[in-house]
Amino acid sequence: MKTLKIWMLALVMTGFATVGFAANGKKGDEVKFKTSAVCGMCKATIEKGLAYEKGVEKAVLDVDSKIVTVTYDAKKTSPEKLKKAVNELGYDADDSPATPRAYDRLDECCKKDSAH
Incomplete structure (x- = not known):
């Protein structure tokens, strides 16, 4: 019985070690760029839109700045593709302008010319 407890404990400890290694595994690449977002609705649109892009692990927009x-897998996407995705959502990304058709579809409060 004592041997069984030792084996069970060893098995549990191995499981915890495996989880620890997975959690400390290599994090994806990260890129930051300036957008033309102006409000909370913009934040939701950009974060949700980028979440659907292949290779994106996480996207967080700071509305104030x-x-x-964007944290992403460089094997599946690139900063250029991510900027293009933001442009196709209707927002500028650094020097890359929003796609006009997508920009026109934004709510008025999300347009960069709106008063906030």
Whole structure:
């Protein structure tokens, strides 16, 4: 019985060690760029839109600074593709302008010319 407890404890400890190694595994690449986002609705649109992009692990927009931080898998996407995705959502990304058609579809409060 004592041997069984030792084996069970060893098995449990191995499981915890495996989880620990997975949690400390390599984090994805990170890119930051300035957007033309102006409000909370913009934040939701950009974060949700980027979540659907292949290779994106996490996207967070700071509305005050207008900086979006994207953690991604460099094997599946690139900063250029991510900027293009933001442009196709209707927002500027650094020097890359929003796609006109997507910008026109934004709510008035999300347009960079709106008063906030």
